[in-house]
Amino acid sequence: xxxxNSTTVEIITIxxxxxxxxxxxxxxxxxxRGSYEINVxxxxxxxxxxxxMNYRPNPIALSLKENRxxxxxxxxxxxxxxxxSQAINGMESIAYxxxxxxxxxxxxxxxxxxxxxxxxxxQRRVDGLLVSLSGESNDLxxxxxxxxxxxxxxxxxxxxxxxxxxxxxxDNFAGAYQATEHLIQQGYCRIAHLTSPxxxxxxxxxxxxxxxxxxDYEIPIEESYIKYCSHGGMIAEEVENAVLELIRHPVRPDAxxxxxxxxxxxxxxxxxxxxxxxPDDVAIVGFTNLVTAHLLNPSLSAVLQPAFEMGQLATEFLxxxxxxxxxxIRFETKRxxxxxxxxxxxxxxxxx
Amino acid sequence: xxxxNSTTVEIITIxxxxxxxxxxxxxxxxxxRGSYEINVxxxxxxxxxxxxMNYRPNPIALSLKENRxxxxxxxxxxxxxxxxSQAINGMESIAYxxxxxxxxxxxxxxxxxxxxxxxxxxQRRVDGLLVSLSGESNDLxxxxxxxxxxxxxxxxxxxxxxxxxxxxxxDNFAGAYQATEHLIQQGYCRIAHLTSPxxxxxxxxxxxxxxxxxxDYEIPIEESYIKYCSHGGMIAEEVENAVLELIRHPVRPDAxxxxxxxxxxxxxxxxxxxxxxxPDDVAIVGFTNLVTAHLLNPSLSAVLQPAFEMGQLATEFLxxxxxxxxxxIRFETKRxxxxxxxxxxxxxxxxx
DNA sequence: ATAGATTTCGGCAACGTTGCCGACAACGAT
DNA sequence: ATCGTTGTCGGCAACGTTGCCGAAATCTAT
Numbered sequence: 001x002x003x004x005n006s007t008t009v010e011i012i013t014i015x016x017x018x019x020x021x022x023x024x025x026x027x028x029x030x031x032x033r034g035s036y037e038i039n040v041x042x043x044x045x046x047x048x049x050x051x052x053m054n055y056r057p058n059p060i061a062l063s064l065k066e067n068r069x070x071x072x073x074x075x076x077x078x079x080x081x082x083x084x085s086q087a088i089n090g091m092e093s094i095a096y097x098x099x100x101x102x103x104x105x106x107x108x109x110x111x112x113x114x115x116x117x118x119x120x121x122x123q124r125r126v127d128g129l130l131v132s133l134s135g136e137s138n139d140l141x142x143x144x145x146x147x148x149x150x151x152x153x154x155x156x157x158x159x160x161x162x163x164x165x166x167x168x169x170x171d172n173f174a175g176a177y178q179a180t181e182h183l184i185q186q187g188y189c190r191i192a193h194l195t196s197p198x199x200x201x202x203x204x205x206x207x208x209x210x211x212x213x214x215x216d217y218e219i220p221i222e223e224s225y226i227k228y229c230s231h232g233g234m235i236a237e238e239v240e241n242a243v244l245e246l247i248r249h250p251v252r253p254d255a256x257x258x259x260x261x262x263x264x265x266x267x268x269x270x271x272x273x274x275x276x277x278x279p280d281d282v283a284i285v286g287f288t289n290l291v292t293a294h295l296l297n298p299s300l301s302a303v304l305q306p307a308f309e310m311g312q313l314a315t316e317f318l319x320x321x322x323x324x325x326x327x328x329i330r331f332e333t334k335r336x337x338x339x340x341x342x343x344x345x346x347x348x349x350x351x352x
Numbered sequence: 353x354x355x356x357n358s359t360t361v362e363i364i365t366i367x368x369x370x371x372x373x374x375x376x377x378x379x380x381x382x383x384x385r386g387s388y389e390i391n392v393x394x395x396x397x398x399x400x401x402x403x404x405m406n407y408r409p410n411p412i413a414l415s416l417k418e419n420r421x422x423x424x425x426x427x428x429x430x431x432x433x434x435x436x437s438q439a440i441n442g443m444e445s446i447a448y449x450x451x452x453x454x455x456x457x458x459x460x461x462x463x464x465x466x467x468x469x470x471x472x473x474x475q476r477r478v479d480g481l482l483v484s485l486s487g488e489s490n491d492l493x494x495x496x497x498x499x500x501x502x503x504x505x506x507x508x509x510x511x512x513x514x515x516x517x518x519x520x521x522x523d524n525f526a527g528a529y530q531a532t533e534h535l536i537q538q539g540y541c542r543i544a545h546l547t548s549p550x551x552x553x554x555x556x557x558x559x560x561x562x563x564x565x566x567x568d569y570e571i572p573i574e575e576s577y578i579k580y581c582s583h584g585g586m587i588a589e590e591v592e593n594a595v596l597e598l599i600r601h602p603v604r605p606d607a608x609x610x611x612x613x614x615x616x617x618x619x620x621x622x623x624x625x626x627x628x629x630x631p632d633d634v635a636i637v638g639f640t641n642l643v644t645a646h647l648l649n650p651s652l653s654a655v656l657q658p659a660f661e662m663g664q665l666a667t668e669f670l671x672x673x674x675x676x677x678x679x680x681i682r683f684e685t686k687r688x689x690x691x692x693x694x695x696x697x698x699x700x701x702x703x704x
Numbered sequence: 705a706t707a708g709a710t711t712t713c714g715g716c717a718a719c720g721t722t723g724c725c726g727a728c729a730a731c732g733a734t
Numbered sequence: 735a736t737c738g739t740t741g742t743c744g745g746c747a748a749c750g751t752t753g754c755c756g757a758a759a760t761c762t763a764t
Binding site: 013014015025026029030033057058060061062064065066 | 720721722723
Binding site for chain 4: 410416
């Protein structure tokens with residue numbers, strides 16, 4: 001007895017099958033997709049042979065022919081960010097179920113790299129794009145051009161204002177409002193806001209929530225308490241300057257509401273490095289999905305975004321756009337609720 | 353005066369250029385690559401027109417023709433892991449400089465998904481693969497088959513033992529030795545080890561380092577102090593059971609050396625949840641690149657891996673394999689030094 | 705002036721696949 | 735017997751690009 005080796009060593013094509021079975025390539029092709037035009041017996045033969053030889057259609061040839069790839073491109077600022085990696089997991093969960101692959105790309109908060117990633121994915125004929133804007137992107141022509149060519153794009157998290165398509169965000173306004181209100185209710189009244197580049201949607205919305213909470217509690221808005229980091233925390237020096245300016249402010253804030261993983265962690269580091277206690281000297285609430293929030297010293301109060309669900313929803317939107325016939329679509333902007341988790345970093349100190 | 357619109361709206365191909373300029377596609381093709389066979393004047397004309405129309409060669413057509421894609425595939429267990437995301441950044445830094453794109457894929461510690469990812473990338477004709485094995489992978493036939501078909505593969509971090517190719521790892525043995533030795537020197541003597549699936553290279557090497565340190569200091573090895581989590585921390589219950597078994601051990605360990613982000617953070621959570629103090633009741637050292645390590649409560653002692661450099665090195669290896677003519681290569685296994693950072697979680701308590 | 709060399713370009717095929725059209729046989733209906 | 739129908743299949747073209755071969759025109763050398 002000898003052992004049959006059923007695993008392929010060479011890559012087999014439809015041509016090889018045709019040759020081996022004395023058929024034409026078109027017949028094999030149709031047999032494999034089960035066309036009614038082909039004799040049942042022939043179909044069986046072809047399918048068995050294909051199975052045995054472990055035939056897999058060449059997706060590149062299909063992409064070239066059909067001008068699509070059954071994959072969707074994702075462009076995020078950083079994968080080393082809990083929010084984004086969770087969102088990506090949500091995207092994968094939906095995409096795979098609907099027969100799409102997910103191609104991940106980073107823009108590293110750079111407009112240049114966002115451009116390059118976008119071009120790359122478009123050239124590889126992804127069927128759609130899921131995008132969270134880089135901190136540098138105010139020009140969106142590259143997206144608009146692709147969309148006008150028929151490439152569906154759905155934005156999530158960092159979405160552009162004047163852009164007509166589906167968008168998925170967290171309710172940044174409400175999240176920021178709750179965080180600020182919580183700080184106020186804990187007795188803090190000089191509340192600073194450390195945030196991302198001013199032109200980003202998330203920045204604006206969170207800022208508005210922050211301001212509204214202050215107004216509702218009749219706390220004057222102090223502009224020098226609001227610090228933008230135009231590189232979103234990618235440049236350590238920038239964050240350092242911002243935080244130090246807050247800490248060394250003539251009237252030092254007694255609380256900081258920080259946006260994003262990096263800003264929040266940097267903020268905590270610097271505050272402690274400067275010898276201040278959290279929350280006794282400065283309380284902190286972060287707009288972050290850090291998985292280690294509960295392990296920090298002190299444990300970090302945080303506004304959580306439903307990252308996984310946002311990824312899922314954005315993907316469902318996108319795939320609908322891809323597969324829906326060219327009906328006129330009413331584009332939606334979906335806001336998902338955030339979740340404020342209160343921990344040690346924002347608790348009212350005993351002596352206050 | 354009217355505004356000339358220089359941006360393309362339609363995707364332009366070499367055929368379009370040929371038609372517009374009354375040339376053949378082959379001439380245009382050669383003109384664009386600057387072939388000596390083409391008249392300087394013609395070349396100029398073609399190039400100018402291509403530039404103006406924003407021509408970009410279709411990478412899919414090229415992939416089909418040349419059977420390669422100028423991109424390399426990366427398969428990691430999780431991108432939501434500081435070590436891997438840092439490594440990926442290292443990969444990108446090298447790859448882009450050498451004209452390759454990086455396609456990221458996750459296996460979520462599952463053999464099934466590793467298979468799917470591998471097939472996908474291979475079918476998309478990536479020029480090479482950078483792989484860190486899933487916690488479930490002991491069968492490596494899918495990689496061997498691809499390699500035998502000529503696809504270069506470089507493993508990093510979690511590398512297979514019996515597999516002939518380049519490999520890049522941290523010096524897990526030395527890192528574990530140092531961590532264990534440090535704990536011993538701090539006065540801990542019942543040192544447990546919480547680690548990844550037993551069949552992974554990193555598990556074995558770290559375990560050996562841990563054992564060697566114990567031996568060198570004449571501390572008996574207690575097998576019940578060694579806990580494997582065969583899903584690498586992906587399943588909360590598994591980690592919980594392992595940690596609880598340690599904590600509720602008749603002779604409770606006074607220190608835990610944990611491997612990986614998830615195992616370390618889960619371990620800290622559970623230990624504290626059980627009402628034990630770190631490091632007073634149980635000291636902890638993690639084999640992890642957690643960026644928040646210094647912010648944890650207590651700050652976490654950790655063995656750091658040079659993730660970025662590992663990514664770079666692995667990519668250099670891979671691209672060399674891709675581009676090197678079929679010379680007989682001496683495959684290397686490179687070990688990079690780890691870095692033990694000592695913080696609060698492993699300091700000797702005062703009363704000991 | 706003629707043969708050969710050089711310059712400059714076009715045609716064809718191929719990568720793997722599918723859509724479209726046409727071919728041919730067998731069949732039933734008139 | 736003739737015609738249209740149905741069932742099966744093959745051939746060709748196309749997606750975008752490049753390699754190979756050949757062809758025409760011009761130039762060089764004798």
